[in-house]
Amino acid sequence: MSIIKSAFRVLRFGSAKNQLFSLESKTCRAFSVCNKLRQDASDANASKINFYVDENKEKGYAILKLNKGPVNSLNLEFLTELNIQLEKFEESKEIKGVILTSSIPNIFSAGLDIMEMYQIKQDRGSQFWTALQETWIKLYGSNKIYIAAINGHSPAGGCLLSISCDYRIMSKGPYKIGLNETLLGIKAPFWFRDTMINTIGYRETEKALQLGKLYSSEEALAVNLVDELADSKDLITKAEEQMSKWCAIPTVARELTKSSMRRDTLSKLIAQREADTQSFIEFTQRDSIQKSLRMYLESLKKPKKSSA
Numbered sequence: 001m002s003i004i005k006s007a008f009r010v011l012r013f014g015s016a017k018n019q020l021f022s023l024e025s026k027t028c029r030a031f032s033v034c035n036k037l038r039q040d041a042s043d044a045n046a047s048k049i050n051f052y053v054d055e056n057k058e059k060g061y062a063i064l065k066l067n068k069g070p071v072n073s074l075n076l077e078f079l080t081e082l083n084i085q086l087e088k089f090e091e092s093k094e095i096k097g098v099i100l101t102s103s104i105p106n107i108f109s110a111g112l113d114i115m116e117m118y119q120i121k122q123d124r125g126s127q128f129w130t131a132l133q134e135t136w137i138k139l140y141g142s143n144k145i146y147i148a149a150i151n152g153h154s155p156a157g158g159c160l161l162s163i164s165c166d167y168r169i170m171s172k173g174p175y176k177i178g179l180n181e182t183l184l185g186i187k188a189p190f191w192f193r194d195t196m197i198n199t200i201g202y203r204e205t206e207k208a209l210q211l212g213k214l215y216s217s218e219e220a221l222a223v224n225l226v227d228e229l230a231d232s233k234d235l236i237t238k239a240e241e242q243m244s245k246w247c248a249i250p251t252v253a254r255e256l257t258k259s260s261m262r263r264d265t266l267s268k269l270i271a272q273r274e275a276d277t278q279s280f281i282e283f284t285q286r287d288s289i290q291k292s293l294r295m296y297l298e299s300l301k302k303p304k305k306s307s308a
């Protein structure tokens, strides 16, 4: 049962009963919008493998490797597939935790697919944003243990995936992680910001978000954006060692503790999912935002300087 469901169950008997029932039904409505998408995604992507799952039921954890080339950018279909998988983990009795990593060398995830924000129809934009909210709610609100094994660059939405986990190990190397939205001319949504605050604190987040700071792995360790660094070749072993440690903690006590730490942050988005989606649509339709995104896309597509 997810943290959200446990929170509802505990609070259902308290004075906040009516408010929470309304929250719960809003959440259910938003989830049901995604049901058709889920079916479409599983049909359309039957032949593509956008991630691998390696389940070790004996040890009680799985490794989920993102595999959507070239850079694991998060589009509607990918998020929808991920949501189905996260739900499977949540329901599994054998799986206590998941190591989240990528099979693409040097890239954990390039974040949101910029094409989902650039010249996009309102319907698609709304489905995309709802799917992203769902991914975050499932990941940040999960009862399971999530360890991010960050094997490369992890900007913006990639950073959000990482900081939604319980523990982060990053490969040593010339990799960057952070919420760089301001550099694209956009403001990080409040739930990105709040997840970052919960990870590195208010002052560091305030600086990082205004500057759109992308941290090197050493800088990320220094501000607790990641918990540990590892040589690339040892990354998964280190993540597995850490997972064994977390799995050994009494489950219910750990779950309740996690839930108590994250409930308020989660409830804030759950209470205003539709308004948040409307803000996304309104914001991304502005001419100034489209101009910034176009310039950013062009800069990404520029031919790379030869290293020779």
Ligand SMILES: CCCCC/C=C\CCCC/C=C/C(=O)SCCNC(=O)CCNC(=O)[C@H](O)C(C)(C)COP(=O)(O)OP(=O)(O)OC[C@H]1O[C@@H](n2cnc3c(N)ncnc32)[C@H](O)[C@@H]1OP(=O)(O)O
Residues within 6 Å of the ligand: 070, 071, 073, 107, 109, 110, 111, 112, 113, 114, 115, 153, 155, 156, 157, 158, 180, 181, 184, 186, 187, 188, 189, 279, 280, 283, 284, 300, 301
């Ligand atoms: C008032 C309320 C407000 C509500 C909300 C409002 C607004 C919405 C906010 C949304 C928050 C946004 C979050 C995001 O995640 S935005 C995405 C941010 N991501 C980035 O800035 C990363 C961009 N990419 C890179 O920096 C690099 O690609 C790299 C990840 C460091 C990898 O470098 P490299 O290995 O050299 O690969 P390339 O740069 O050559 O890229 C390969 C191809 O992939 C395309 N690409 C890269 N990133 C993305 C992306 N995020 N989306 C779509 N496509 C991407 C790149 O253009 C290359 O394409 P090509 O092969 O066709 O040239």
